[in-house]
Amino acid sequence: MQVIHLIQDNFIMKKILVLLFMAGIVTSCKEEKLDPKSVFVDKDFVANELDSYVANNYTKPYNINILYKYDDIESDQNYKLSPSTYESSVRLTRLMKHLCLEPYDKITGSSEFIKKYFPKIVNYIGSPAYRNNGTMILGTAEGGRKITLYNTNWLNTSTSTNVEGLNHYYFHTIHHEFAHILQQTRQIPPIYQEISKGKYVLDSWNSVFTSIGSAVNAGFISPYASKEANEDFVEVLAYYVTLSPEQWKARLETGNTAGQSIILEKLSLVRAYYDSWGIDIDALRNEVNTRQANLSSFDQTKLD
Amino acid sequence: MKGIIKFFVLMSILFISSCQNDFEEIFDKTASERSRESVLDFKKVLKENKNGWIIHYFPNANLIYGGYSIFVKFTDDNQAVLTSDIDSRIIKTSYNVISETGTVLLFDTYNPIIHFFSEPGNDSGVGPADSGIGGDFQFIIQSADSKKVIMRGKDSNVLLEMHAIETDNFEKLAAEYREKLEEFRLKQTLSFELITNDNLRHPWSLHGNVFVDSEDANSPLMPFRVDLDGLSFYEEINFKGANFKKLYWRGGTTEFPAGFYEDEKKTVKLTFEIPPLNVLIGVTGKWYMDYKNMGSLSQEAFHISDSVLNTTSRTMNDVISISLGQDVGSEDKTGMYFEFSNGLSGALGMNFVPVEGTKDEVKFVYNEKFHGEISALYFLNFLVGGLIQFPANAVLNKQSVFKIEANSLVPSVLKMTDKNNPNRSYVLTRKYTRTNYQSNYSK
Numbered sequence: 001m002q003v004i005h006l007i008q009d010n011f012i013m014k015k016i017l018v019l020l021f022m023a024g025i026v027t028s029c030k031e032e033k034l035d036p037k038s039v040f041v042d043k044d045f046v047a048n049e050l051d052s053y054v055a056n057n058y059t060k061p062y063n064i065n066i067l068y069k070y071d072d073i074e075s076d077q078n079y080k081l082s083p084s085t086y087e088s089s090v091r092l093t094r095l096m097k098h099l100c101l102e103p104y105d106k107i108t109g110s111s112e113f114i115k116k117y118f119p120k121i122v123n124y125i126g127s128p129a130y131r132n133n134g135t136m137i138l139g140t141a142e143g144g145r146k147i148t149l150y151n152t153n154w155l156n157t158s159t160s161t162n163v164e165g166l167n168h169y170y171f172h173t174i175h176h177e178f179a180h181i182l183q184q185t186r187q188i189p190p191i192y193q194e195i196s197k198g199k200y201v202l203d204s205w206n207s208v209f210t211s212i213g214s215a216v217n218a219g220f221i222s223p224y225a226s227k228e229a230n231e232d233f234v235e236v237l238a239y240y241v242t243l244s245p246e247q248w249k250a251r252l253e254t255g256n257t258a259g260q261s262i263i264l265e266k267l268s269l270v271r272a273y274y275d276s277w278g279i280d281i282d283a284l285r286n287e288v289n290t291r292q293a294n295l296s297s298f299d300q301t302k303l304d
Numbered sequence: 305m306k307g308i309i310k311f312f313v314l315m316s317i318l319f320i321s322s323c324q325n326d327f328e329e330i331f332d333k334t335a336s337e338r339s340r341e342s343v344l345d346f347k348k349v350l351k352e353n354k355n356g357w358i359i360h361y362f363p364n365a366n367l368i369y370g371g372y373s374i375f376v377k378f379t380d381d382n383q384a385v386l387t388s389d390i391d392s393r394i395i396k397t398s399y400n401v402i403s404e405t406g407t408v409l410l411f412d413t414y415n416p417i418i419h420f421f422s423e424p425g426n427d428s429g430v431g432p433a434d435s436g437i438g439g440d441f442q443f444i445i446q447s448a449d450s451k452k453v454i455m456r457g458k459d460s461n462v463l464l465e466m467h468a469i470e471t472d473n474f475e476k477l478a479a480e481y482r483e484k485l486e487e488f489r490l491k492q493t494l495s496f497e498l499i500t501n502d503n504l505r506h507p508w509s510l511h512g513n514v515f516v517d518s519e520d521a522n523s524p525l526m527p528f529r530v531d532l533d534g535l536s537f538y539e540e541i542n543f544k545g546a547n548f549k550k551l552y553w554r555g556g557t558t559e560f561p562a563g564f565y566e567d568e569k570k571t572v573k574l575t576f577e578i579p580p581l582n583v584l585i586g587v588t589g590k591w592y593m594d595y596k597n598m599g600s601l602s603q604e605a606f607h608i609s610d611s612v613l614n615t616t617s618r619t620m621n622d623v624i625s626i627s628l629g630q631d632v633g634s635e636d637k638t639g640m641y642f643e644f645s646n647g648l649s650g651a652l653g654m655n656f657v658p659v660e661g662t663k664d665e666v667k668f669v670y671n672e673k674f675h676g677e678i679s680a681l682y683f684l685n686f687l688v689g690g691l692i693q694f695p696a697n698a699v700l701n702k703q704s705v706f707k708i709e710a711n712s713l714v715p716s717v718l719k720m721t722d723k724n725n726p727n728r729s730y731v732l733t734r735k736y737t738r739t740n741y742q743s744n745y746s747k
Contacts, residue, residue, distance in 0.1 A: 046382060069398060069413055070412040071412070072404075072458075079424075079434070080422070080423070080424050080438075080459075081424075082414055082419050082422065082427065083411070083412050083413050083414045083441070084413060085413060085414040086398070086413050088414075089413070126414045126419075127423055127424055127427050130424045130433055132432070132433075153414055
């Protein structure tokens with residue numbers, strides 16, 4: 001403090017102090033030079049056939065990466081999980097392009113729509129994520145950026161053309177989550193939320209509606225759709241696109257006509273919403289159904 | 305003005321001192337360089353041993369399942385082959401070595417050899433449905449050289465060792481370990497005792513690859529691996545003053561004809577009791593029979609069963625295993641068990657009754673416990689062959705007494721022959737036999 005008193009009102013000392021202050025800022029917080037060598041050792045990485053297929057068929061055209069090898073950082077560590085087998089990864093990668101991406105390409109006329117809106121990362125987990133109450137997670141999406149598909153090891157030679165299983169475990173989830181991503185850009189029409197207003201049950205969906213029929217009776221295409229309006233919306237889309245017309249009709253007919261009418265009203269809004277994106281969901285459904293029906297002639301293991 | 309000056313002085317001091325990070329480097333390389341080198345060095349260690357490695361693998365943080373041997377050969381930068389002492393398949397997988405909280409080795413595509421231990425119980429069939437056995441497929445490396453790697457399971461935190469295989473006999477070595485484990489499995493339901501230097505006998509019970517002191521419910525578990533020359537414990541055992549990490553197999557002696565285990569310093573012996581054959585058959589789990597190795601009368605019973613089964617749209621060709629013995633899941637359940645290729649199974653309850661005064665003669669008495677309607681239907685005719693005695697049925701009331709022979713003191717094969725008719729006989733093995741009878745069965 002004595003020092004401060006001595007230099008008080010001294011103009012030159014004030015200048016020196018300012019200069020010292022500036023010098024301190026300039027010299028003391030020197031930026032450390034970044035190590036040009038990465039800690040990620042990729043020089044030993046040798047791309048296999050699947051890596052090359054992903055690079056050429058997902059990353060280049062769509063800017064999508066497939067994480068088929070287990071990575072803790074990309075996985076939910078609250079669950080005991082298994083990696084995907086190589087075979088399952090190959091099949092799923094081929095099928096996802098065939099049954100999900102290419103139909104959108106065809107309907108929209110180019111790969112731009114998928115490139116712009118589809119999640120950039122698809123993460124494969126071999127086992128389901130089992131909760132300790134006996135239920136399991138089939139798929140999750142994070143912030144529009146990543147989809148994780150579980151139970152990929154179910155997919156093998158004997159299940160490869162089981163369309164119901166493929167949709168149940170993978171492709172219904174993909175259409176469902178993709179629809180959520182579109183919602184983030186363009187919300188569902190407010191009128192949709194009015195249709196079942198007051199009837200949504202949030203996290204009690206699996207205890208309130210224990211069968212498809214009971215859900216349809218209440219105007220929901222699935223028990224999960226009763227959770228809330230956005231889930232309801234994407235469930236209608238996902239079921240409509242992946243089920244054949246006969247299967248869709250059969251699903252509706254598990255419930256009463258009142259419930260069916262509500263669902264059809266919701267479907268018309270879903271149709272209009274996708275029209276605003278330039279997507280005819282009936283054409284999309286037709287494309288998906290045709291590919292599903294001809295799966296036996298699609299070689300899921302061919303990577304070239 | 306005073307305040308401004310004070311401010312500048314204080315700020316100057318703060319900036320000059322606080323942002324200084326020119327401290328003396330302890331290492332001659334940066335952290336990222338060291339991480340990168342560690343990864344590359346470790347990969348080199350793995351690949352350079354062309355003979356492969358054996359992981360002394362103990363799944364589960366509490367070691368409740370004991371230990372196993374997993375054999376791995378790192379064939380190139382990202383590929384390895386694995387086999388184990390409980391699974392004879394040799395399966396390729398991809399692996400990676402990455403830098404996280406240390407150098408981590410992980411097997412990042414599914415391989416049933418190792419992921420059997422780590423996957424959820426719903427998939428492996430063992431352990432809790434959501435968490436399974438609790439083993440690891442990711443390992444944090446603690447140290448590594450060309451002979452030995454010390455690593456810690458990333459989930460379980462269990463410290464494990466991986467040893468270099470020194471000769472070019474990867475598959476043969478794994479087969480030898482499987483054989484040793486199989487031999488040990490034959491002792492699974494026997495009564496063990498540890499004899500200490502003071503000649504006191506202490507009962508030990510065996511659960512998989514874990515021993516437990518039967519006299520002390522609070523004693524720690526003693527998990528071990530079956531090695532080629534004995535039993536290797538996870539850590540040193542301190543038991544009633546004796547300390548040992550391994551018990552070596554000694555083979556048969558006059559005192560212990562079926563063999564025993566002993567520590568290197570010969571301070572303890574681990575022995576086991578073999579019951580008489582006519583008791584053993586009912587207390588040592590399931591013994592599997594094969595149509596091919598049945599006597600002609602027994603095979604005839606199969607043909608009769610087939611015609612009965614046909615009435616239920618099934619045939620004996622659909623049967624993939626038949627066993628006799630004890631269902632270890634239920635202590636009082638002994639009988640005959642069937643499995644079908646469509647996943648159905650059946651059981652017919654029978655009491656195994658040793659013939660008094662003998663050690664190798666037994667009768668089978670139906671105890672009216674069964675499940676599966678199919679079992680009752682075709683077992684009835686199969687058993688016309690005379691295997692069992694139905695108390696209430698005069699036609700079937702044949703008192704068949706079977707004499708049992710064994711291939712060794714700790715048997716892996718039994719032969720049962722009807723004392724009254726040698727054409728009614730069965731060969732039983734401990735090896736789980738899933739045999740589609742279509743391949744063996746012809747009229």
